[in-house]
Amino acid sequence: MLDAVVVGSGPNGLAAAVTLARAGLSVTVLEAEATVGGGCRTLAPGDDGDLLAGLPAGVVHDVCSAVHPMAWASPFFRAFDLPAHGVELRTPDVSYAQPLPGGRAAVAWRDLDRTADGLGPDATAWRTLLGPLAQEWEAVVAVGLSDRRSVPPGVLDGRRPVRGTTAALRFGLGLLEQGTRAWGARFVGDAAPALLTGVAAHTITTLPSLAGAGTSLLLGALAHASPAAHHPFDGGWPVPRGGSGAIVAALRADLEAHGGTVVTRHPVRTRADLPAARAVLFDTTPRTLLAVLGDAVAPGLRGALSRFRHGDAAAKVDYVLSGPVPWAEPLVGRAGTVHVGGTREQMAAAEAAVGSGRHAERPVCLVSDPTVVDDTRRAATPRGERRPLWTYTHVPAGSDLDVTETVTAQIERYAPGFRDVVVASRCVPGDAMEQHNANYVGGDIAAGAATMWQLVARPTLRADPYRVGAGGVYLCSASTPPGPGVHGMGGWHAARRALREVFGVRVAPL
Numbered sequence: 001m002l003d004a005v006v007v008g009s010g011p012n013g014l015a016a017a018v019t020l021a022r023a024g025l026s027v028t029v030l031e032a033e034a035t036v037g038g039g040c041r042t043l044a045p046g047d048d049g050d051l052l053a054g055l056p057a058g059v060v061h062d063v064c065s066a067v068h069p070m071a072w073a074s075p076f077f078r079a080f081d082l083p084a085h086g087v088e089l090r091t092p093d094v095s096y097a098q099p100l101p102g103g104r105a106a107v108a109w110r111d112l113d114r115t116a117d118g119l120g121p122d123a124t125a126w127r128t129l130l131g132p133l134a135q136e137w138e139a140v141v142a143v144g145l146s147d148r149r150s151v152p153p154g155v156l157d158g159r160r161p162v163r164g165t166t167a168a169l170r171f172g173l174g175l176l177e178q179g180t181r182a183w184g185a186r187f188v189g190d191a192a193p194a195l196l197t198g199v200a201a202h203t204i205t206t207l208p209s210l211a212g213a214g215t216s217l218l219l220g221a222l223a224h225a226s227p228a229a230h231h232p233f234d235g236g237w238p239v240p241r242g243g244s245g246a247i248v249a250a251l252r253a254d255l256e257a258h259g260g261t262v263v264t265r266h267p268v269r270t271r272a273d274l275p276a277a278r279a280v281l282f283d284t285t286p287r288t289l290l291a292v293l294g295d296a297v298a299p300g301l302r303g304a305l306s307r308f309r310h311g312d313a314a315a316k317v318d319y320v321l322s323g324p325v326p327w328a329e330p331l332v333g334r335a336g337t338v339h340v341g342g343t344r345e346q347m348a349a350a351e352a353a354v355g356s357g358r359h360a361e362r363p364v365c366l367v368s369d370p371t372v373v374d375d376t377r378r379a380a381t382p383r384g385e386r387r388p389l390w391t392y393t394h395v396p397a398g399s400d401l402d403v404t405e406t407v408t409a410q411i412e413r414y415a416p417g418f419r420d421v422v423v424a425s426r427c428v429p430g431d432a433m434e435q436h437n438a439n440y441v442g443g444d445i446a447a448g449a450a451t452m453w454q455l456v457a458r459p460t461l462r463a464d465p466y467r468v469g470a471g472g473v474y475l476c477s478a479s480t481p482p483g484p485g486v487h488g489m490g491g492w493h494a495a496r497r498a499l500r501e502v503f504g505v506r507v508a509p510l
């Protein structure tokens with residue numbers, strides 16, 4: 001009998017597997033798809049299931065996550081030590097940018113003061129909102145990536161408890177301000193609020209929302225954070241050299257080095273698909289767990305898990321370009337991430353349309369050009385240069401619309417001439433996201449609506465969000481706290497509980 005089986009090889013599943021294997025347990029990861037990594041996969045054109053034609057051989061592209069502030073900041077990944085495992089995170093000077101009407105743009109530099117200086121009348125508003133959070137980023141991360149059930153280490157019991165607690169309080173106050181109708185109170189111009197709203201929109205909720213505010217403050221702080229001198233990364237919003245799959249490859253290699261195994265093309269649909277094991281950790285949605293082991297779950301919890309709600313969707317459009325995006329404001333071209341959607345009001349209107357089940361005419365689009373910091377992502381061909389451009393946009397849950405023209409037109413609005421550099425494109429509509437990752441129900445890339453309630457009571461309002469009844473069964477995916485993102489924290493929190501409760505290991509490795 002195995003010690004542990006992990007169902008699903010996303011970053012949370014692999015984080016759980018690595019934590020268990022490093023404790024000396026026998027661990028097998030079962031993955032439904034042909035490739036490992038879930039929402040953190042990098043493919044080359046022609047890979048199984050990948051249809052992005054037009055990229056030259058050797059140029060890879062990310063099919064889900066692309067930009068990784070949480071990978072350098074997460075307590076799990078800091079303990080795991082990505083650089084020691086060969087992962088190079090490349091940080092652009094501009095963490096993210098927000099093109100604005102009239103050829104203008106707001107730009108979030110790594111440097112907070114340089115950012116504030118570019119925001120005219122809102123320089124002080126930006127400095128006072130994000131400066132203290134960027135300074136105390138470790139406390140902000142401890143709160144933002146916690147299990148939502150205990151006081152996070154680094155806040156009360158950290159090295160600087162008073163500063164940590166003050167930062168946590170500031171974060172809470174910022175949440176109440178930016179997550180409610182008071183969100184405009186501190187701003188005078190349109191650039192700073194638009195810049196912040198582009199980040200809030202990552203949650204795919206109507207805005208303002210507490211969840212959106214939490215996301216904008218956490219990721220906004222990391223954009224300007226400068227880790228201590230002993231920290232191997234530069235902070236900011238980095239892109240892994242060679243694609244997000246580098247993170248997955250590092251986790252998988254570590255797992256295998258500690259005796260663990262990964263089996264691909266092994267969907268777990270029923271109990272019979274699971275080998276005998278003392279603990280089973282599901283890097284899946286509650287829905288999948290219930291389909292496989294529902295009869296073993298107490299009726300009350302079964303009912304609560306079956307009420308877990310999925311949110312609106314993302315539809316992806318990936319491009320092959322013959323050169324850089326011709327942004328009207330050239331500074332935007334220095335950003336690793338661009339939020340395309342205009343002003344705060346325009347983005348709120350677009351998110352409101354999606355929230356009410358309609359396709360926005362001018363939706364919020366997330367755009368990442370990895371070549372800004374990673375030269376391996378482009379190549380010269382006899383027909384000229386070729387490089388991928390990664391984008392996705394927000395659509396109603398279950399949407400089957402091909403949004404290529406909508407996204408192209410939206411980028412063209414802020415980058416006239418964009419169409420001229422597009423060589424090829426490929427859309428994965430919202431409802432098709434689920435075909436390559438069962439966790440993305442109806443295109444919900446957060447594996448559960450990212451409302452404030454569901455980010456706290458994730459997946460249900462119980463003292464332990466990971467343990468699912470007796471028998472060593474745990475949920476460890478983005479459907480558990482802290483929620484979506486490549487941080488491995490759901491897996492780490494769940495695996496440490498399993499170690500303690502099933503195997504009597506009180507001091508977890510890492």
Ligand SMILES: Cc1cc2nc3c(=O)[nH]c(=O)nc-3n(C[C@H](O)[C@H](O)[C@H](O)COP(=O)(O)OP(=O)(O)OC[C@H]3O[C@@H](n4cnc5c(N)ncnc54)[C@H](O)[C@@H]3O)c2cc1C
Nearest residue numbers: 008010011012032038039064065066067268477478485486
């Ligand atoms: C388009 C897109 C863009 C994103 N951009 C970013 C970004 O830039 N930065 C960031 O930090 N995050 C981003 N995210 C979010 C991030 O990718 C996810 O939150 C993260 O991958 C969640 O990790 P996970 O381990 O919980 O689940 P996943 O990564 O979703 O992995 C779950 C795995 O379980 C497998 N599985 C599911 N059911 C079964 C079953 N029954 N049997 C066997 N295997 C099963 C799936 O195939 C999958 O491999 C993005 C996501 C998407 C889709």
